[in-house]
Amino acid sequence: MRKTRFFGIPLLLPYLKRYRSEIVGMILFSAFGSVIDIAVPLFQRYALNRFVTQNDLGTMPAFIAIYFTAIVIAAGFNYVSCIWGMKVEVGMDRDLRNAAFSHLQTLSFSYFNQNSVGYIHSRVMSDTSRIGALVSWTLLDSVWQFGYIVGAVVVMFVMNARLALVVTSVLPIVVLLYALFEKKLVSVNREIREQNARITGDFNEGIMGARTIKSLVLEEKLSAGFAWETETMRRKSIAGARLRGMFAVTMSFASSLALALVLWKGGLIAKEQIGTFSMFMSYAQGLMEPIRWVVDAISDLITARVNIERLMKLMNTQSDVTDSAAVTERYGDCFEPRRQNWESIHGDIVFEDVSFRYPDGEENVLEHFNLDVPFGTNLAIVGETGAGKSTLANLICRFYEPTSGRLLIDGRDARERSQNWLRSSIACVLQTPHLFSGSIRENLLYGNEEATEEEIREALEMVSATELIRRLPQGLETDVGEGGDLLSTGEKQLISFARAILAKPRILILDEATASVDTVTEKKIQSAMERMIQGRTSIVIAHRLSTVRDADMILVVQDGKIVEQGKHDALMAKRGMYYRLYTRQYEDEATTAALR
Ligand SMILES: Nc1ncnc2c1ncn2[C@@H]1O[C@H](COP(=O)(O)OP(=O)(O)OP(=O)(O)O)[C@@H](O)[C@H]1O
Ligand SMILES: [Mg+2]
CATH class of the missing domain: 1.20.1560.10 (ABC transporter type 1, transmembrane domain)
Incomplete structure (x- = not known):
């Protein structure tokens, strides 16, 4: 630095x-x-x-x-x-x-x-x-x-002046001594702090990883490691205390020395000046x-x-994604949005020759990617792990900016309007859903502050969460804990799904949104989804291909490129990558079903 x-x-x-x-x-x-x-x-x-x-x-x-x-x-x-x-x-x-x-x-x-x-x-x-x-x-x-x-x-x-000279002669030595002690003290204190951080870290791991520790029978090993860390802490603390003790002793020694010098050279002051003498002793x-x-x-x-x-x-x-001064001037920023200047969003998305590399990535995830998603399309993106599906969603939300090429929203470069303008019309449900600490109701209202009781009830019904809410002791008022951790991942997904519905977005992105719910709930959500995607542009990323059969357009991506594109039936008839992915999964599911 x-x-x-x-x-x-x-x-x-x-x-x-x-x-x-x-x-x-x-x-x-x-x-x-x-x-x-x-x-x-x-x-x-x-x-x-x-x-x-x-x-x-x-x-x-x-x-x-x-x-x-x-x-x-x-x-x-x-x-x-x-x-x-x-x-x-x-x-x-x-x-x-x-x-x-x-x-x-x-x-x-x-x-x-x-x-x-x-x-x-x-x-x-x-x-x-x-x-x-x-x-x-x-x-x-x-x-x-x-x-x-x-x-x-x-x-x-x-x-x-003469007696002053005697007294001040010890000062340089004292300053030097203190400086030396101080330097040592600072380094000892730093070591103690670092050791303390290590102990806290161990504690954290012991708590967060409790289940893994038990299942791997690591208790003894970890306890021994922890005992060693606390012993090191004890030793370092004693060394620190010893140093501080020595420091204190040196300090009182230095002041006694200065005092002794005054007493010794006190003769420099006339006998009747007892007051001056005492003043020197005080200083x-x-x-x-x-x-x-x-x-x-x-x-x-x-x-x-x-x-x-x-x-x-x-x-x-600086953020990698920033709005230009002119854009901020017109549309405001995330703290003071100027909604009065916001055009209403239609929902056409176009990728125009987009190449993209993550800021800390080594190679391009997307290369010369072109895609046209007119308003109202129900687009499905499928492909193997690491193919670049979530990356496409990230770009649409402007969490990242294309390295080259353009993303057009309603026919204009996304950078011509503010991030907030875009995001306030997009709802995302992610594979790893996040809720805020607070009640379920509060979390739902983050999607739309003005949602009525009736709308909340409908949204919950749509995602089949009514049963879940009924089971909870305090219903909608139940606290979900930090990050929503008092709920299961599937339950969190349902709530964030309902939150997205309440937001009434023009563009809806579901990135493996139903990955953690069981197949029965998934079926129910799917029928909700069919209703939900009416009148919106929707992008559904899914591993389970059975969930995207009815999409208007299915993209099969591999290594950041579209390898196939079309409707389910056409893609199946093609007998290419989609066919292989689909039949493999279908066989797996059929086998599982047969084994039950
Ligand atoms: N934040 C990041 N920084 C650097 N590289 C990343 C980052 N996120 C993803 N990548 C890389 O980009 C590529 C595409 O990742 P992406 O998350 O889009 O895959 P995906 O198709 O969504 O996979 P999955 O099905 O597992 O969710 C991967 O090779 C990944 O290693
Ligand atoms: Mg992904």
Whole structure:
């Protein structure tokens, strides 16, 4: 990855802008806060010199009043800058997450094929929170602490340059020591985090793969592996704790050393200046903690660069399928569609000399593919696994764009109109159906928000799901769980089928839509399909050829090319590929039936 300047912070500017006043306020208040922190030893000096050495108590009431006011103001500054810091942190968290989530919605399929869920998840969750903390707390602390260091050093030099020199002489050593420790700590912490991720991963596998583990009798082997991982975690954690312990000891040693130096060279201060002496002691001790903070902040900044760069890489990823500026201007985007400008869609589809290769694919899946599907056609696509059937469906939905050639919708290049315009008129039922967590009713309404109770009932009846709903304890209100996983695959397919019916699409695509339902249900759905495809363009991809016998046109594809095309009877008469596929399947089914 290209290295960015200034730890990648400039990349965040567009997001920081909104919080300009909070950030400026936070910095100013932290600076004021550190000024008061610096002043405290000066108060001490005054009190000792005046009240003890000179035994003059005349200014005592004024002193108390000023001192008290300063402390109250410091507390106030601290409080306000903390509030602002928190506002910036949670605000940035929210903004970055929203931006990342919205951006993910605009990305095309290929991004999700190329990046794992885990990877995307940690970009959106942990990178954002790390960045939020960086621009709030790290910034606030470093201003405060750095201000303290600079101020304290200046005051010491003004008061007594020689003694100041003695005290500050230990600082470079301390900074160096901290930097070394910090570097080691960062790497140990990273190892601990990675080990933790490994343990979480193992846990996930143990839970998700529980059934496979049991069936392969892998319990003992996996448990031993897991025990080894947790043991490694234990060792690494102890090493980390030891290091932190040493760090703490070194820190207190360093501050004792600075203190010792003040005591040793205290003679540089005149006897009556007991206050100055005590002030030096306070600074000598008080300097160590801020130095640690600043070193900490710098190392945070260095390590957070990776988080910033990774998140920004996600934000800057362009979708492979984008609408041109002119198209967006007229038709709107997925967040603000301009429906008033949308032409109503008819439903003619034409592939014109289309060649296509997947973005990460090695060879063309389609080559010079031509196909005309006029409105109302009931097209069936059959062919062997990997022939390119789903690819055709993906192109029609514009999940991918042709590498060359054109896809025409109603006679015009699909790219002349927005993706949303097209997709709002297409319904797809896929082999791997997906439902959202929520009730069945909610899932059905995703197809069409305005569907009436009557329409829902009809749609469910059409796909023979009425019985299924009746069996469920809460009927339509039953929660389907994450991804619909509380239902079987076949049941999910039925619900997504009903959802497609409710959407009343002009173009209907069924990609192995009935692959996971039993043959009885399939028969019922088929009769529903016959009614459903009336007045629409439909594309049915099927492995079970008996389901596509009645199609207006059957395409037999192989290696991305149409090898045969026609109606069932004609294709059977041809005795070619379709005939072979059909008879082979028919024999299989007949054999199975005979064996029953
Ligand atoms: N996301 C992808 N990236 C790269 N190559 C892909 C991708 N999806 C599919 N392919 C390749 O494209 C070819 C056609 O795949 P496609 O999914 O269209 O087949 P299919 O006819 O639908 O097969 P099946 O009957 O198994 O569903 C295959 O060789 C496959 O390896
Ligand atoms: Mg497929």
